[in-house]
Each structure stands twice: as C-alpha cells, then as structure tokens.
Amino acid sequence: MSISGLVYAVRDITLDIRKGEILGIVGESGCGKSMTAKSILRLHDEKKMEYGGSILLDGEKDILKMSKKELREMRGRDISMIFQDPITTLNPLKTIGKQILEMYQLHTDISGEEAQAKVLELLDLVGIVPAQDRFRQYPFELSGGQLQRVCIAMALACRPKLLIADEPTTALDVTMQAQVLDLLKRLQRKYNSSVLLITHNFGVVAEICDRIAVMYAGQIVESGDVREIFYHPCHPYTKDLIASIPKTGQHGTQLTTIPGMPPRLNQDIVGCPYAPRCTKVCDRCRTEAPPLKNAGETHEYLCFLEPDNSREVSA
C-alpha cells in the first residue's frame, strides 16, 4: 500500500506502508502528524479542507477518489483507527460490547450470535476479562488503559489491512503504555496488519516500529529503518529529537531541549523550515529548499548536509 498526498498543512508527503510492518511517524505536536493520519481515512471536514495528490490502498484504489459509499465501506474494514484519548473516543451511552459489535454489523453479514461470540473472543484476547460481564459495561466503568484495549479490539475486529494509531498511549499512565504497545504489536503480528503509529515519543517508536518517518512542519524530513535512524540520524532535527530523549541513570545532567517552536501551518516557509532552530544552519538553508538525499538503501532525508559529515554525531 502506498500513500502520497499533498495538503496545505501537510506538504509533499510520500509515505509507503508495507504489509505487516509498523511505520512510526514522529515529530513535535503541531507538525501535521495527526492531519496526515486523519487524511488517510478522509476524516477531515471536506467543506473546510481540500485534499490533493493520491492515497492508494493496495497500490491501486485511490481513497481520495472513492464515492461516499465506497469510503464508508473502506473505513473500519480496510483501514481503521485508534485515537489518543480512549475516554472520549467511545460513545458514553453504549455498552462496549455493542460498540465492538457494530463493526461486524457494518462490515460483515454474520449473524448476531456469531458476532457476539467474536466480540467476546476479542475482548478475551485484549485482556478485558471476564468478557461476558465486560460486554455489558459502559465506558465510564472502565479505566483509560482498559478502554484503549477495547478500542484496539474494535479497530482490529474486521482485521483491517491498515491500522492507524494516533498517539495511542499519550493519555495513559506510564505503566499502561508499555502494556498497550505490547498488545498492539502482538495483535498486529497475529493478524499481519500494517500499522501506522503516530507519536511524539521516540521511545515508543523504538519499542515497536520497523520503520520511522520524522515529520517537521508538514514535511517528512527523514525516513528509514528504525535502527538506521536511531544509530545514524542524518537530519539535524532527528539528531536533536534523539538527543532530547531523557536517559536513565544520568542523574543531575540537564535535559536537552530544542529551543524555539515549530512554524505554524499557515506560515509561508522559505528555505528549510527547521533553519531558525537548527544548530548546523548555513546561509543556503534560509533561501533554498533542501534536497532529498539518500543515506542508504531505505534511508532518505531532507537536508543540505552530506550523510558522511552528518554522521559524526551518532548517538
């Protein structure tokens, strides 16, 4: 499956997600990660937003050209989504069982009893037990972590080709985060789904992703295999992000931060958007858009710096 599109807030993005892989999109808040994710399902209000380019499902069907009906059938069945805050994500007035059941009612022809059995099985699988009792509970009776498990179960109910997870652990306690990520990875392997994981947390990416795309100001500034990016980052922004991960066992050292703010989406950008904050900035960066360079077979980045002299500061 390949996704490439152009949105006002998101510029010239080309993303490929292969079958069965987990692709992480990393970046600060407000850099267009969620925009990109929601665009794939066309969740934006189309009266206010315009899409450009193409989003190809299975490399052939363009989501942006789908009719309303096709779109509806695709949502949830081929591509489904998990959102950031599990507490507001579910309908407060419907039992969690019914909300998962709705997936089967929308996308399959199986009977009510069969569907119910499947829901119970799913609840069991994501560790919401005893499933029989939980089926009849309302969202307010479950904790945030449990609700996110329910959301994962719901999103995977129809075994979608792609699961988009938009900051799935941000709203959770630290202890819950690892468990939820674990569950996500386990189920992804089991169903052989592709996952697009959106996060601002490099640690999360390192834990479960196969590939990373680093996003800044609506652009992908660097992408590649997770190990490549982690050990040989080429773009200064990626380096700064990795440097700002708090390290354990280093008491007393100051946390590294990136000074300044990412540009606003409606701002006109000349040259490299990261230039005002970059430590390796040169005159060209302020006037000329940086080129896309290769630093390996799958490793691409958007900067004037050569891969060799930028590799000197590997983490």
Place this chain on the structure above:
Amino acid sequence: MSKYIGRKLLQFLIIMVITSVIIFIMVRLSKTDPLTAIVGGKQTSAETLEQLKIKFGLDKTFVQQYFSWIGGLFRGELGMSFKYQISINELFADRFPITIGLVLLSTIIALVIAIPSGVLAAVKKNRAADRIISIISVFLAGCPPFFMSLLFILFIARYLPSYQFTGGYSNFREYFLRILAPSIALAFTMIALACRITRASMIEQLNAQYTQTAVSKGVTERQLVWGHNFRNAVIPVLSVVSVQIGGMIAGSVLVENVFSLSGLGTLLIDSIKTSDYVVVQDITMLMVLIFMVISTLVDILYALIDPRIRAN
C-alpha cells in the same frame, strides 16, 4: 436505579406537600371574605350565614380546613365551589380533558416539529437550512401564545368560517377539533426553544471525539446522527421540554381564554376574579401535580438514557 427513582419520588412527595401548604395559605390570605363570595352580594340573614359557614367548613380552624381539603383530595373529593355551589368534581369533569388535551397535543406537535428541524439545523450547520430554521425559531420564541391565538382566530374567521372552535363537545372528533387550533397556537414557544436547544446540543455531539470514532468505523450519516449522537444530545432537550411543559400549562390558561374554551384555565381566572377559593386551590394544585409528575418522569427518563446517572 431503584435508589435513584426512590429519591426522585421522595422529592416529589416533599415538594407536593410544601406546595399544597403554600397554595392554601396564599389563597386564604386574600382580603375578600369567603362568605361574601358565597353570598355574592345578596341580602342574607345572620342565621343563613351561620348555616353557610358550616356547609362550607368555614367554622373550622385554618389548620382543620387545610387538612380537610387535603384529605378530600386524597379521597378524590375536590370540595364545593362557592360560586356555583356544586361539587368541584362536577365542574372539572368536562374541563379537565380540554386542558390536559391542550397540553399533551401541543407538546406532541412541538416535539414532532422541533426535534427533526433542530437536528437538521445542526447537521447542516451554517448552511441555508440552518439559517432558515434558526431565524424562524428566533421569531417564534418572541410570539406570545395569546397573540398567536388571536391571529389564528382571525385566520379561521376569514378563511375557514366553517371551522367551529368554541363551544362544548359530544364526541372525540369534536373534542379534537376544539383543541387542535389552540394547541398549535400554544406549541410555538416550545417549538422555538426545543429547536434551538436540539441544534446546540447536536452540534456539541457532532464535534465530540466519539463521533469521529464512529465515522472511522464506517457508519452512515443516518446511523451516526440517530444511532450515536441523538441519544447523547437528548438530555438537555428533555430538560428544556419538561420546563417548557410548565410554560404550556400556564399558557393553556391564556389560550383557553382567547378561544373561549371551557377548560380549567378559564375557570381558574374566573375563580380568581370571583374569589372562589377552593376552585383556585384545586386547579392550582392539579396543575402543579401534572407538572411535577412530568418533571419526575423526565428525571427517571434521564437515568434510563444515561448509565452514568443510573450509577450515581
């Protein structure tokens, strides 16, 4: 759940007791002596006055009178009218259906119109349909029911001279025709208020995160609006409607008056003007009772709709 209902019923009882005391005291505070109202200006001997006092229970103390009134209500005996000198049950027999019919029919009319148009306005927010609905509802909110009634009568007189809207009724068809026009006139305010609150509440739900989840699951617009959003949006609508039913009960007094319908409302105003105390007490009590029953039912309905209220 049963605990919640129990609490609501208890509240209901307490309020009914207190309001009955307030109504009784207020009505009896009046400067007009009940005997004068009974006699109605005729020359009467002291002996007859004494007899009348006993007949209407006015010889008893204030507190005794209250309890005999309340006791009577529980037995279904509403007492005697000073003016008509007949049992109030008899007075109410023909009038009660008019008033209750007015309130119910206008509520139904209002909801059938207001809720779909409120939902439509919310779904089509800022588009032509929304603008038109919003403008109409602003105007309807400012239309006093008694004036709408006058316009209705004018309209009927001009264009539907065969439609007879006053007088008694002998079958259901006549009854329905008598209350139809006044009910429509009475419904306007509620249409306006219910429509506006439905729109506001639906817009809030349409912007909620769970709505996006539902869309990402692949629901149709209809499934989304009626299956997910509406239930969430309906609680504020219910609370406005239940308060507004109170407005309609009072409004029925006005509308009956304009349409010269002999319902409880016309009788109430009549009795206020002639100091027919027991009738005033009874009608007020009955109207508060209807209103409180509806409020309590709506409270219970909240709990049926929202599991979070049930749990608390």
Place this chain on the structure above:
Amino acid sequence: MKKDKTVNYGKFFTAPVIISLAVLIIIIGSVIFADLIAPYDPNALDMKNMLKDPSSLHWLGTDKVGRDIFSRLLFGGRTSLLSALGVVGISVIIGVPVGLLSGYYGGKLDTLLMRICDIIVSFPALLLAFVFVAAFGRSLTNAILALGIVYIPMLAKLTRSLMLIEKNKTYVEAAHSIGYSNRRIIFLEIFPNCISTILVQLTLDIGYAVLDMAAMSFLGLGVQPPTSDWGFMLEENRAFLTTHPLTAIVPGLVIILIVVALNIFTDGVQAYLDPSQRALPSVTKFKRKLGITRD
C-alpha cells in the same frame, strides 16, 4: 490583546445586531418621549371617532371609545417596559445575592436557598404569579412583584453556577491569601467577573418579562384601567378582531418586535463574549481582510 479587540469589534456589529439595536432604540426612544411624540391624550374619549381606520389624523386608527391607538401604544409601552424592568429588577436584587452566597458558602445555606428555589420552580411558570395576584389583589404592583418572584430562581441558579466556576480560580485563592474578607471577595473580586454573563441573561429576561406582563394584563391580572399596556390593549380590542383587526394586531406586533429584537441582540452579544462561539476561521479571514497579521 488590543489587536484582538479591534477584530472582535468588527464582528460584534453584524447586520442582525445593528438592525435589532436600531429597532430597540426606536421603540425605547419613542416610549420615553411619548409626551412629545404622541399626537393625542391616550385616554381622551372621542365618541364621534370610534373605531376609525388609519388616517392622517389617527395613524393607527382609533379604538372602541375613539382613543388614538398610536398614542395609547406609546404610553402603554411605557407601562409595559417599566413593569418589565421592575420584574427584572426584583429578580436581580434578590436572585443575584442569593446565587452568590449560595455558591460561595455552599453547605446548609446553599441547600436551603436552592430548595426554596426548587419550590418556586415547581409551579408551572406563570401559575404562581396568578395565585399570588389572587391572594394579594389584582394590581400592576402585585403583578410585577409576582413575576419578579417567579424570575428569581432562574437568575439565582445562573449566578450560583457562575460562582461555582469562579470561586476555584487562582485569583480567588490569591485574594484569600492576602486576607480579604469573604464579603469583599464575593462582591468586589468574584462578582465583577460574573457581570457580563448575568447582563446577557437580563437582556433576555426583559424580553420575557414584557411577554409575561402582557399575559398578566391580557388576563386582567396586571394593569387596571384606565392605565393600559400592550397586553391590556390586546384584551381591550380583541372583541373587534374580525371587524377592525389592526386595533388588536398592532400591540401584538410591537410585543413580538421588541422580544425578537432583544433575542437577536443578546445572541450577538453572546457570540461576542463567548470565545467558544466565535468561528475562528472567519476571524482570521477578517484579519487578513483588514491586513492585520501577527508580528
């Protein structure tokens, strides 16, 4: 901050707000200057000119005893608007302090005051006013008092809810830490922050009070002759509805006009005051139009 203000200022005076404001100014102005504007004594009988159609002499015609309807409308409006102000005034004088104290102190005082409000609210709206007038006699003063009482709980509950939001804010904590008295905190620190919302509600309430006073007078429970207001004019002239519809329709239309104008006006104020109701895209569009961009 200042820049935002200029933008909002532009947004506040939208077409509906300007029109409703103009309507309000015209109605209120002509009612205030009724003595100067009215061509006739509103109560002067003129049996030779009964139920005349509108003419250059009588712009809106005359009623059943030859009184000039236009003049009566102006003077009746005075009664209507003043009594509506009275109703709202009573509800403010009692309702606002009740709400402030109830919300600030909470506990038993809150329970007691709110239960009293519940009792008032348990009467279907105008019904309590009917009974009140039945008890204390039919007069304009009693009708105003009665409606004032009916309006208290709404305002008290609104003020209370505002207080509950405000009292947990940091500036209140700061005021406590400086050692301000409760009274000072309630009335000088918190109350000013509630005023704008309360004022919006009051503007709406005046409209509803005009409606309700008209209803009371229409039933003969409000103004007593020879005084008149819009509601009573409706009542006086309804008998001639089919033959001389204008006599009854005009006062009704004026009532609708003022209530609708107040509604639209408050809608505009509300959208101006409540940032959440502001449509952000149009603000930025507006900024671009004005050439205002952030530095």
